[in-house]
Amino acid sequence: MTVHKLDNIDRKILEALQHDASLSNAELAERICLSPSPCSRRVRILEEQGFFRGRVTLVDPARVGLPVSVFLHVTLDQPVKKNLKHFETKVSAWPEVMECYLMTGDFDYLLRVAVPDLAAYQRFLEDKLTGVKGVSSIRSSFSLKQVQYRTALPLGHLGEEALDTEQL
Incomplete structure (x- = not known):
């Protein structure tokens, strides 16, 4: 595959x-000052090169009854490859887990969980997370207010000049 x-x-x-992933090709072309045909070709190339992970519609959590965000620090008793994989497989299957990161430092995983209320969070802990073999500690922090939330990556570092994607 040629590097774009x-x-x-x-x-x-x-x-x-x-x-705005819902932009039509014509709208996108107009926005970036390009004619529709080359715009469509460039989007197709970017897609083929793996620059897009998917297209989604962002739903307001409060409007669908999920106003509570909980951040969890999870530590495993033995963070070896087999246990890490087991934990990751379990949490990946739970719809409440919005994000999960393997971390360095004082704990092994950082999770963000979306739930309707404290009772639902308690059920999540009791029925799911505390039942995972190898979990030695869980620390929860509740979000009081979302100050900033972005899904768009900052691309200013790409600059104006051509950039070889192998350098990224």
Whole structure:
């Protein structure tokens, strides 16, 4: 597969689609000052090169009854490959887990869980998380207010000049 070199137009396409994936090709082309045919071709190339992980609609958690975000620090008793894989398989199957990161430092995993209320969180802990073999400690922090939430990656570091994606 040929490595695609990102240029300023590609960066504009990525930025525009990160903010609104529902843009039609004509709208996108107009927004980035390109005619529709080359715009469509560039989007197809970016897609083929794996720059897009998917297209989604962001739903307001409070409007669908999931106003509580809980951040959990999870420590395993023995963080060896087999136990890490077991834990990751378990949490990946739970719809409440919105994000899960393997971490360095004082704990092994950071999870963000979305639940309707404290009772639902208690059920999540009792019925799911505390039942995972190898979990030695769980520390929970409740979000009081979401100050900032972004899904669009900052692409300013790509600059105006062409950038070889192998450098990314």
